[in-house]
Amino acid sequence: MNEHLHTDSGGPSGINEDLLVKHLLGETGPDENARVEAWLAAHPSNRRYYEDFRLIWRESRRLGDNFQETDEQEEAAWQKFRRRIHPSHLKAVKHTPAQKRILPLWTKIAAIFLLAASITAVLYLINANTAAPEKRVASTTTPLTDTLPDGSRITLNKQTNIKYPAKFKKERTVQLQGEAFFAIAPDKAKPFRVYTNGVTITVLGTSFNVRDSDTTTEIIVETGMVRVTDSLHDVLLHASEKLVLRKGDPALSKDSAHNKLYKYYRTKEFVCDDTPLWQLAASLEEAYDVKINIADPQLRELRIIATFRDASLDQILSVIHETFRIKVTRSGNQVTLNH
Amino acid sequence: MEFTDTAIIQLLKDRDETGFEHVFKHYFKNLYRYALTILQDHDQAEDIVQNVFYKLWDKIESLHFADSLAAYLYRAVYNESLNHLKHKKVRRTYQSYITHTMKDQTDGAQRKVMFSELERRLQTAINELPEQCRTIFQMSRFEELRYLDIADRLGISVKTVENQMGKALKQLRIKLVDYLPLILLILLNILIQHA
Numbered sequence: 001m002n003e004h005l006h007t008d009s010g011g012p013s014g015i016n017e018d019l020l021v022k023h024l025l026g027e028t029g030p031d032e033n034a035r036v037e038a039w040l041a042a043h044p045s046n047r048r049y050y051e052d053f054r055l056i057w058r059e060s061r062r063l064g065d066n067f068q069e070t071d072e073q074e075e076a077a078w079q080k081f082r083r084r085i086h087p088s089h090l091k092a093v094k095h096t097p098a099q100k101r102i103l104p105l106w107t108k109i110a111a112i113f114l115l116a117a118s119i120t121a122v123l124y125l126i127n128a129n130t131a132a133p134e135k136r137v138a139s140t141t142t143p144l145t146d147t148l149p150d151g152s153r154i155t156l157n158k159q160t161n162i163k164y165p166a167k168f169k170k171e172r173t174v175q176l177q178g179e180a181f182f183a184i185a186p187d188k189a190k191p192f193r194v195y196t197n198g199v200t201i202t203v204l205g206t207s208f209n210v211r212d213s214d215t216t217t218e219i220i221v222e223t224g225m226v227r228v229t230d231s232l233h234d235v236l237l238h239a240s241e242k243l244v245l246r247k248g249d250p251a252l253s254k255d256s257a258h259n260k261l262y263k264y265y266r267t268k269e270f271v272c273d274d275t276p277l278w279q280l281a282a283s284l285e286e287a288y289d290v291k292i293n294i295a296d297p298q299l300r301e302l303r304i305i306a307t308f309r310d311a312s313l314d315q316i317l318s319v320i321h322e323t324f325r326i327k328v329t330r331s332g333n334q335v336t337l338n339h
Numbered sequence: 340m341e342f343t344d345t346a347i348i349q350l351l352k353d354r355d356e357t358g359f360e361h362v363f364k365h366y367f368k369n370l371y372r373y374a375l376t377i378l379q380d381h382d383q384a385e386d387i388v389q390n391v392f393y394k395l396w397d398k399i400e401s402l403h404f405a406d407s408l409a410a411y412l413y414r415a416v417y418n419e420s421l422n423h424l425k426h427k428k429v430r431r432t433y434q435s436y437i438t439h440t441m442k443d444q445t446d447g448a449q450r451k452v453m454f455s456e457l458e459r460r461l462q463t464a465i466n467e468l469p470e471q472c473r474t475i476f477q478m479s480r481f482e483e484l485r486y487l488d489i490a491d492r493l494g495i496s497v498k499t500v501e502n503q504m505g506k507a508l509k510q511l512r513i514k515l516v517d518y519l520p521l522i523l524l525i526l527l528n529i530l531i532q533h534a
Contacts, residue, residue, distance in 0.1 A: 017509040018504065020508075022486075027485070059461060060465065060511075061481075064376050077385060078364060188350065188358070224346050225361070227361060
């Protein structure tokens, strides 16, 4: 369209638009900033050209101003969509030659209706659990690994309890207290749910870590995607994202899980990637049942890049001592780090 | 990201309704907003987005996701919205713009008209951007995403995002350049009056 306009006489010379826009949006690095600023200073017409971009950028914002979509509208749109897909959904199955698809479909629909009201879902869960024999697995002083009836693998950190039906029926449900890593066997017909302290995690064929304490629930997704719900939230979590929910607090924090320390109980590795010393210390305290005291706030913030594989506490402490040239004193289960 | 998309598409192919609900709710607001910035009509925007999702559900087996699911969905919303404008020959009334700007400016009939005229031109110019360029502009301007996030969602390089944003602003400037001095004048007037 209007090809000849691209050679518009008002166009910039000595710089390209990509860089100007990048600068306008604050995406440039120091070298690029210097280039743009030198160019802007070179001639008043350059500055005017740049101001045109800024003006267009600013004014275009108004076009999005009448946007006020709420969660209720989103839910209403979804319900409308569901009503639309249902007839064709059933029809599509009728044409499928494989007869046995009908059963999983009905179980799926049943599960969906149950989900519609969370209260119903919870009652259903209680019924299902009391009806079928239940299995409990608990770890005490060392982590342990367990295989669920569907082949999913769970690694429990120390002092963790899980409870699940000996046979999964329409849903695969696990109740968790403590911390565990889940690698879920894919089975689209049977949703996998983890219930922990008022939070429900619905799994879509994935692996993830859940850490539950009295005050917070922390979920880190390694592969795939999970949905996390409680009375206040409904959040979709993707691979390498981390979510922290605090009991009774409507605020939640979701960010990328750059800290890989949490894996230690499963991999027997402490992975520190620019990790502050206090964070490594917290994991070591948990893993080795010790108390590590770091009085000096400056020491607490020292950064470590290292991977400790199958190392003893003393080995790790001696690396900390060597690296930062700080004093490490250990007496029984008390460790002190200072200058 | 690649893995996540593959996993989602597999869920869709398996006709997993829970999975579909996630996808729907993950993208609905932003797609709706995209259709709305193109069409400036709430009902039409919702219809377009519903149709795009319906096609995804209905035709999943025959659809191709060259770059990413997000790229597919945004492209579909763009195309459907423009088709809607074209084929139905929708004539927008600019009444809504005028009443909208009335809230901001209480004086000067001329100014109101100028603002609505500018918005109309901006709107037209933005909608004339090619699809990828328009989608990237949408994500940057109205979803306020960083270049890196846009690249990640659309399955393209950051360099492409840079090029397309440069192209977008360049093209918008060419189409609006005659009006820009007027806008400046208006903005200046407002500043003086408020001072």
